[in-house]
Amino acid sequence: MDAAFAxxxxxxxxxxxxxxxxxxxxRGASANVELPLSESDVPSRLAELCERFSPTEVVLAGDVLHSFDRLPDGVRETFHHVERTVEQAGARLIVTPGNHDTLLDAVWDGPTADEHRVGKTVVCHGHALPxxxxxRYVVGHDHPAIRIEGQRRPCYLVGRSAAVAAEVVVLPSFTKLAPGVVVNxxxxxxxxxxxDxxxxxxxxxxxxxxxxxxxPPLGTFRELL
Structure with a gap:
């Protein structure tokens, strides 16, 4: 397919x-652990991706935030670092809200649309039909992962959807703090x-x-895992 994964x-x-x-x-601050888990790698990993691909647009496909009812300490600063990273890369930041993003306007006042078209592709979060x-649709929402030889790995899912009569690409969660839903x-x-x-x-x-x-498609691949 005409896309690069990284x-x-x-x-x-x-x-x-x-x-x-x-x-x-x-999410790290909301985890049930004594000390908050770090998500400081998000801006630096995004910077590496921008350096690699030099995009003109960076699209966040929903669930930028984790909590529905409060902003934990450090969230604004991390998001503003994301903004600066995109700006320094010479790209435009677009946000398509997800079902968790009830407080998005507390950190972001830029372009927002439930669905964003990029060429022949529409980007949306994926919790509702577009x-x-x-x-083609590129979505998030489900945090897919796969277990191969006992090891859990984040994965993308690519297939044709009867619901939209088009190809759908499901992205893994960008945060490494989400364990992922094993699709096996x-x-x-x-x-x-x-x-399906x-x-x-x-x-x-x-x-x-x-x-x-x-x-191969999961229907023919499951028995090999």
Missing amino acids: DRAIHLPESDALVLADLHLG DTAAE QLGALDSPLVT LDEFRPVVRDEDADETLEF
Whole structure:
């Protein structure tokens, strides 16, 4: 497909857009642990992606924030660092809200749309069916992961959806604090865009080797895992 995968994000060269989903800023502070978990790597990883792809747009596909009712300490600062990172890369930041983003206007006053078109692709969070027709949809929401030989890895899912009659790409969560939903034994995801999980093929990144591993659709691949 005409896309590049890297560090839980996707670059769409046709429109020169970098898309990532599910930052869930504040999740570390909301975790049930004595000390907050760090999410300070988010801006630096985004900077590396911007340096690699030099996008003209960076699109956040929803669930920028984690908490529904409060902003934990440090969330504003982390998000503003994200903004500065995109600005310094010479790109435009676009946000498509997710179901967690009830407090988004407390940190972001820039362009916001439930669905954002980039060429033939529409980016949205994926918790609801989109209104805009497209040849491909890039979404987040479900945090897919896959267990291979006992090891859990974040993964992308790529397949055709009967719900929208188009290709759908589900991104893993950009935050590393989300463990991910293991798709090996699942029959469905929460997103209404993923109508038949067996038709979706996992894509796994080996960042150390800078290699993208594409597997057969889950319906034919499960028995091999």
